[in-house]
Amino acid sequence: MINYKVFETAEAVVTELSEQLVTYSQRDKPMHISLSGGSTPKLWFKLLAKDYATKVNWNNLHFWWGDERCVEPTDPESNYGEAKALLFDHIDIDAQNIHRILGENDPDDETQRLAEEICAKVPSVNGIPSFDWILLGMGGDGHTASLFPYKTDFNEPNLTLVAEHPESGQLRISKSARLLSNASRITYLVLGESKAQRLYEIATHDAADLPYPAAKIKALKTTEWYLDASAAKDL
Numbered sequence: 001m002i003n004y005k006v007f008e009t010a011e012a013v014v015t016e017l018s019e020q021l022v023t024y025s026q027r028d029k030p031m032h033i034s035l036s037g038g039s040t041p042k043l044w045f046k047l048l049a050k051d052y053a054t055k056v057n058w059n060n061l062h063f064w065w066g067d068e069r070c071v072e073p074t075d076p077e078s079n080y081g082e083a084k085a086l087l088f089d090h091i092d093i094d095a096q097n098i099h100r101i102l103g104e105n106d107p108d109d110e111t112q113r114l115a116e117e118i119c120a121k122v123p124s125v126n127g128i129p130s131f132d133w134i135l136l137g138m139g140g141d142g143h144t145a146s147l148f149p150y151k152t153d154f155n156e157p158n159l160t161l162v163a164e165h166p167e168s169g170q171l172r173i174s175k176s177a178r179l180l181s182n183a184s185r186i187t188y189l190v191l192g193e194s195k196a197q198r199l200y201e202i203a204t205h206d207a208a209d210l211p212y213p214a215a216k217i218k219a220l221k222t223t224e225w226y227l228d229a230s231a232a233k234d235l
C-alpha cells in the first residue's frame with residue numbers, strides 16, 4: 001500500500017514539510033537530510049527562506065543532495081546552486097553543514113570523494129550510512145535522483161555513482177539505490193499535473209513490474225509521497 005499524503009495546494013505541501021523540518025531541527029542530535037534537485041523543491045526553498053529563517057535550528061541540520069549535475073555550482077542547472085540562491089543565501093547556517101556534491105570536479109573522483117565524506121559524517125545502520133530524511137523528486141520519466149528507468153542497477157554495491165542523462169547525455173553524480181534505500185525515511189515530493197499519469201501508473205502496478213526507480217526505491221522505515229491535488233488527480 002503506497003503511503004500518499006495529498007494536500008489541496010503545493011503551498012500546503014511545502015508548509016507541512018517546513019513544519020517537519022522545524023521538528024527535525026529540534027532533535028537532540030544532528031540530523032542528516034538529503035535534498036532533491038530539479039524544479040520541484042524551489043517552492044519549498046522559497047518558503048523556508050521567507051517564513052522559516054528563524055524558526056528552524058539550522059545548525060542542527062546537515063544538508064546533502066540525492067544527485068548533482070556535472071556543472072559549475074554557478075550554472076543554472078546546478079541543484080546546489082538553486083538551493084543556495086533560494087535558501088542558503090537567506091539563512092544563518094554554518095558552511096560545514098552544507099555538503100554539496102562538487103559537480104565541477106572530475107565525476108569519477110567526485111563520486112569517490114562524496115562516498116568518503118558520507119561515510120565519515122553520516123551514522124551507519126546495517127553497515128552503511130543511513131540518512132535521517134531523504135527528499136526525492138520524480139521526473140516525468142519515473143527517474144529519481146539521477147537513477148533512470150532501464151539504466152539503473154539496483155544491486156550496485158557502491159554508495160555513489162556517475163550517471164548519464166539518457167536524452168541530453170549530461171553527466172550526473174547520484175546516490176545509489178542501495179544508499180537511498182538505507183535511509184530511515186524517504187519522502188517523494190511530487191507536484192503538478194504533469195506527473196499525474198506516472199503517479200497513476202505507479203499506483204496501479206506492482207513496483208516490480210515497472211521500470212521506474214521512483215516506484216522501486218523505498219526506505220528502511222517510512223516511504224511516503226507528498227502530493228498536491230493536481231499531481232494526485234488520478235489517484
Ligand SMILES: O=C1O[C@H](COP(=O)(O)O)[C@@H](O)[C@H](O)[C@H]1O
Pocket residue numbers: 036037038039040041066067068069079136137138139140143144145146
Ligand atoms: O533531474 C532531476 O530530476 C528530478 C525531478 O526534477 P523536477 O524538475 O521534475 O522536479 C529531480 O528529483 C532530480 O534531483 C534532478 O536532478
